[in-house]
Amino acid sequence: MLAHLPILQVIVPLIGAPVCVLLSRARLVWLFALIVSGLSFIVSALLLQQVLMSGTIIYELGGWDAPWGIEYRIDKLNGFLLLIISAMSTLVLFAAQTSINKEIPAEKHTHFYILYLLSLTGMLGVVVTGDAFNVFVFLEISSLSSYALIALGKDRRALWAAYQYLILGTIGATFILIGIGLMYQMTGTLNMADLAARLPEVAQTKTVLTAFAFVITGVCLKLALFPLHLWLPNAYTYAPSIVTAFLAATATKVAFYLLIRFTYSVFGVSFSFTTLPLQFLFMTLGLLGIFVGSIAAIFQTNVKQIFAYSSIAQIGYMVIGFSISSVTGLTAALLHIFNHALMKGALFLALGAVVYRIGSVQINQFQGLGQQMPLTMAAILVAGLSLIGMPLTVGFVSKWYLLSALIEKGWWPVAVLILIGSLLTLVYVWKIIEAAYFKPSLSTNSTVNEAPLAFLIPIWLLVIANIYFGIDTRLSVEVAHSASESLLQAQGLVIP
Numbered sequence: 001m002l003a004h005l006p007i008l009q010v011i012v013p014l015i016g017a018p019v020c021v022l023l024s025r026a027r028l029v030w031l032f033a034l035i036v037s038g039l040s041f042i043v044s045a046l047l048l049q050q051v052l053m054s055g056t057i058i059y060e061l062g063g064w065d066a067p068w069g070i071e072y073r074i075d076k077l078n079g080f081l082l083l084i085i086s087a088m089s090t091l092v093l094f095a096a097q098t099s100i101n102k103e104i105p106a107e108k109h110t111h112f113y114i115l116y117l118l119s120l121t122g123m124l125g126v127v128v129t130g131d132a133f134n135v136f137v138f139l140e141i142s143s144l145s146s147y148a149l150i151a152l153g154k155d156r157r158a159l160w161a162a163y164q165y166l167i168l169g170t171i172g173a174t175f176i177l178i179g180i181g182l183m184y185q186m187t188g189t190l191n192m193a194d195l196a197a198r199l200p201e202v203a204q205t206k207t208v209l210t211a212f213a214f215v216i217t218g219v220c221l222k223l224a225l226f227p228l229h230l231w232l233p234n235a236y237t238y239a240p241s242i243v244t245a246f247l248a249a250t251a252t253k254v255a256f257y258l259l260i261r262f263t264y265s266v267f268g269v270s271f272s273f274t275t276l277p278l279q280f281l282f283m284t285l286g287l288l289g290i291f292v293g294s295i296a297a298i299f300q301t302n303v304k305q306i307f308a309y310s311s312i313a314q315i316g317y318m319v320i321g322f323s324i325s326s327v328t329g330l331t332a333a334l335l336h337i338f339n340h341a342l343m344k345g346a347l348f349l350a351l352g353a354v355v356y357r358i359g360s361v362q363i364n365q366f367q368g369l370g371q372q373m374p375l376t377m378a379a380i381l382v383a384g385l386s387l388i389g390m391p392l393t394v395g396f397v398s399k400w401y402l403l404s405a406l407i408e409k410g411w412w413p414v415a416v417l418i419l420i421g422s423l424l425t426l427v428y429v430w431k432i433i434e435a436a437y438f439k440p441s442l443s444t445n446s447t448v449n450e451a452p453l454a455f456l457i458p459i460w461l462l463v464i465a466n467i468y469f470g471i472d473t474r475l476s477v478e479v480a481h482s483a484s485e486s487l488l489q490a491q492g493l494v495i496p
Contacts, residue, residue, distance in 0.1 A: 005050070006059035006072040009043045009082060010125045012036055017117040026109045030097040033113040037090040037120065044082035044124075051079040052479070058130075073130030073193065076483035080334065081127045081257045084341050088249035089120050091345060091458040096242045098454035099352045102359075103240040104152050112152060116246070119145035123254045132180045132266075133190045135258065136173065139222070142254070143169045146247060150239040161234035168221060168231040175218030182211035195266050203271050212276070215262055223255035225319060226289035229312045233296075236308035241352030244304060248311055249345040253337045256318055260333075263322075264487045273325050282323035287417055289316030294424035298431070303354075303361040306428050307347050310387065313421065314340050320414070321402050329405035330484035331477070332398060338476050339386070339394035342469065346383040346462035350376050353451035353459065366432060368441025372448040375456055377436045379463045384429035386466045389422050393470040397477070 016036035023029045051057060051074055059072040074082070093116070104112055122142025126135055147169065151162035184190055186207050187198040202208050217228075224232040236244045263272040273279045293312030300306045314336070321333030351361050353376045358365055370377045386393035399422065406415040451459075469476050 004059075005043050005047050006057060006074055006128060007061065009040060009047065009128055010072075010121060012039050012043065013117045013121040013124065017114045017121065020110055020113045020117065023110075026106065027097060029110050029113050030093075033096075033117055034090065034093045036117060037086065037093050040120065040124065041083075041086040041090045044079070044086040047074055048076075048079040048083050048479070051076055052482070070134060071130045071191065072128045074128060076479065076486050077260065077334070078127045078257065080479050080483055081253065081337070082124060084253060084338055085120070085123050085127065085250045088341050088345050089116075089246065091461060092242060092246045092249065092349065094458045095245075095349055095352065095455045098452050099242040099356060100240060102356050103154060103242070105154075108152055112149070112240075115145045115149050115152075118142075119149060119246075123250055126254050127257055130192050131190050132183065132192055132195060135192075136177050136180060139176065139258075140173055142251070143173060143222075146243075146251065149243045149247075150235050152243070153238050153240050155238050157234065158238040158240075161231075161238045165231040165235045168228075172218040172221030172228075175214045175221070177218075179211040179213075179215030179218065182207050182214065186211070192261070192266050196268065199267060199271075203267075203275065209276075212267055212271070216259070216278075219255055219258045219262065223252055223259060223315060224312060225315055226285055226292055226312060229289070229293075229315075232312060233305055233308040236311065236348075237302060237305045241304075241348065241355050244308075245345055245348035245352060248307075248348050249341040252311065252315060253341060256315070256322075256333075256337060259319075260322060260330075260487070264330075269325055269488070273323075279323050279325060282319050283414065286316040286319035286323060287414070287421075289313060289319065290418070290421040291424070294421055294428070297428040298424065300428075301363050303363055303366065303432060304348070304351055306363075306432070307344065307351070310425070310428065311340075311344065313425070314344075314387075316421075317398065317402060317418070320418070321405060324405045324409060324411075326405055326408065327481065327484045327488055328401060328408055330487065331481045332401035332405050334480035334483055335394075335401055335476060336398040338480070339398045339466075339469070342394055342462050342465050343383050343386045346379055346459055346466060347387070349455060349459045349462070350379045350383070350451075353455040356455065357448050357451060363431060363435050366435040367439040368436070369448065370437035372441065373450050376451045376459070379459045380436070381433060382463050383466060384432065386470070388425045388429055391470075392467060394466050394476075395470070397470055397473050401477075 013036055020029050023032055057074040061070045100112055119142050122138045125138030129135055147162045147166045151159055183195055186202045187195055189195055221228045290313045293309045297306045297309035318333045318336045321329045354361055386395040389395040389399040403415050
């Protein structure tokens with residue numbers, strides 16, 4: 001069984017999705033989906049443990065050797081991502097049944113779980129596969145499911161948000177497919193390890209340069225990197241709360257994984273950052289994302305929209321770490337993938353609890369909630385402080401490594417801009433805290449009760465994780481650092 005863990009990572013949720021149709025009761029469907037996601041988490045934990053102990057795992061499908069056959073290839077990078085995706089999926093699903101009772105019509109509950117598991121399948125498939133065309137296939141499975149999940153929101157604007165995401169997401173996927181097709185034309189292979197070996201021979205051709213441009217642009221659209229972020233604010237704001245929590249904690253992380261995989265592993269660091277001036281471009285776009293996202297967040301009145309724009313800024317931090325192209329910089333980026341999932345998972349689940357109790361996330365409706373929903377608002381407070389980067393939280397760890405990477409390079413002006421960006425985060429987080437704790441309760445909120453346990457358990461597990469991994473960084477930092485070293489050593493850029 002252990003030998004087949006790579007394929008089980010994808011097969012378990014893929015088979016689980018249609019099985020949901022056969023279950024009659026909504027609660028039974030929820031329990032089944034939760035078990036399926038939990039099994040995926042166990043598989044991913046075992047895979048990561050195996051990779052850390054024994055090295056890269058290669059699983060050949062159907063007994064066909066690569067590049068003729070399709071292989072799943074799991075190293076420290078995607079092993080880390082698999083753990084993040086499956087863990088966040090399971091925690092979010094724990095609160096799903098309670099949340100969707102208020103936000104999704106009862107007749108669509110089974111559809112929700114089917115789409116959720118299909119989206120999970122697609123994300124896990126993108127991360128685990130070693131075949132470029134399969135990346136596109138799994139990306140479309142995940143994306144199409146996500147469009148439908150967003151459209152399940154009761155607000156009619158959810159349909160427009162889903163349509164907008166559909167159009168931009170389809171453009172992004174088409175760009176990726178064109179790029180993959182051009183690479184196949186030049187190399188005759190779709191296996192990513194084989195592509196990495198063959199592309200250097202034709203790296204200076206216009207076809208490969210065009211392929212690179214199409215792939216990176218498509219991935220950045222999926223990532224919502226500024227200025228290709230237009231789909232994200234509405235998608236996060238008007239989707240059902242549980243969908244927002246799931247996508248915010250996982251979807252952009254998968255896209256960022258693809259950005260790393262194609263630039264560092266397939267095309268290579270030398271081509272991506274030396275032949276082409278992408279280091280400066282990504283650094284600039286990352287900084288613009290931080291400031292545009294943070295300033296836009298400050299002026300929002302819908303709290304889900306505040307944290308949606310915040311995600312654009314946080315993607316900027318990841319991209320800056322990625323663009324430094326050093327072990328410390330890439331470690332900072334991978335750490336922020338993990339830490340951002342913990343922060344945004346906690347924040348959006350807590351907002352789901354607020355929606356469950358008061359039916360709104362307008363900031364004026366938060367007045368007095370610090371006394372009426374103390375545990376939920378305390379979770380938002382801690383996760384918000386982590387988002388700012390306060391010491392003893394995971395957000396501080398990410399930014400410490402990012403600043404260290406910039407100082408190593410001597411890029412002090414960029415480090416100063418990062419600190420200013422953190423101060424902007426303080427402004428919009430403070431708006432929420434001020435409303436909850438320092439303004440009188442509105443009359444309509446006078447009888448608000450604390451969130452149900454179904455919300456509080458996953459929320460506080462994530463809050464505790466925000467603090468625990470901010471103090472004991474051994475697991476997150478060691479895995480991120482080891483994955484970064486492996487990526488750069490493969491390019492001959494790390495001197496022992």
